[in-house]
Amino acid sequence: MITIATKTKRITLKLSEEESSRMFDTLVSSLLELSKTEPPKTELPKMQESEENEATAPPDKRKKYTGFLHIKCPDCGNTVSFCSKTGVSGVSCEKCGCKEPFKEPLKQVWVSCECGNKSKYLTNRTEEMFDINCINCGTPVAVKYNEKKGMYETIK
Ligand SMILES: [Zn+2]
Ligand SMILES: [Zn+2]
Numbered sequence: 001m002i003t004i005a006t007k008t009k010r011i012t013l014k015l016s017e018e019e020s021s022r023m024f025d026t027l028v029s030s031l032l033e034l035s036k037t038e039p040p041k042t043e044l045p046k047m048q049e050s051e052e053n054e055a056t057a058p059p060d061k062r063k064k065y066t067g068f069l070h071i072k073c074p075d076c077g078n079t080v081s082f083c084s085k086t087g088v089s090g091v092s093c094e095k096c097g098c099k100e101p102f103k104e105p106l107k108q109v110w111v112s113c114e115c116g117n118k119s120k121y122l123t124n125r126t127e128e129m130f131d132i133n134c135i136n137c138g139t140p141v142a143v144k145y146n147e148k149k150g151m152y153e154t155i156k
Helices: 017-056
Strands: 002-005 010-013 065-072 080-089 090-092 099-101 106-110 118-123 128-135 140-146 153-154
Touching: 002 017, 106 140
Parallel strands: 065 118, 106 153
Antiparallel strands: 002 010, 065 080, 090 099, 106 118, 128 140, 140 153
C-alpha cells in the first residue's frame, strides 16, 4: 500500500509491497527530477530580463559628451559647432534630419586662434585636416590630426 498526502489532498493506492516499493522509488526519483529541473525554469525569466536590459540599456549607457562639440553629419556633411550642457551621444543633423549614435569615441580638437582665443572641442570628424571656426572671432582655424597624441591640433 502506498499513500501520498498533502495538507488537502490524499491518495492511497492498494498495491502489493513490491509494487509499492517500486512505485515509491519511481515517485521519489521523478520528484527529485522535478526539483532538479525547477531552478532553470525560474532562471529563464531572469535571463530574458537581462537580455531585455541589454537591448534597452545602451542608449542610457552610451557615453555622453558635454562642452564644445564640432559634429559632422555622416549623411549630408553639414558641420555644426555648439556647446552642450546636457550631453550628446550622437549626430542630430538639422539639415537632413539624420540621427545616429557616434560610431567612435569623439576626438579632442585644440583650436588656437590668432586672436588669442584657445578652445577645446570634441569632434566626430575623421579627416586628417579640417577647418574649425574660432568661437571668438569666427576665423577658420586649420587643425591637423596628431596620431601620437590621438587628437587634433592647430597647424602653426
Ligand atoms: Zn545631415
Ligand atoms: Zn579667433
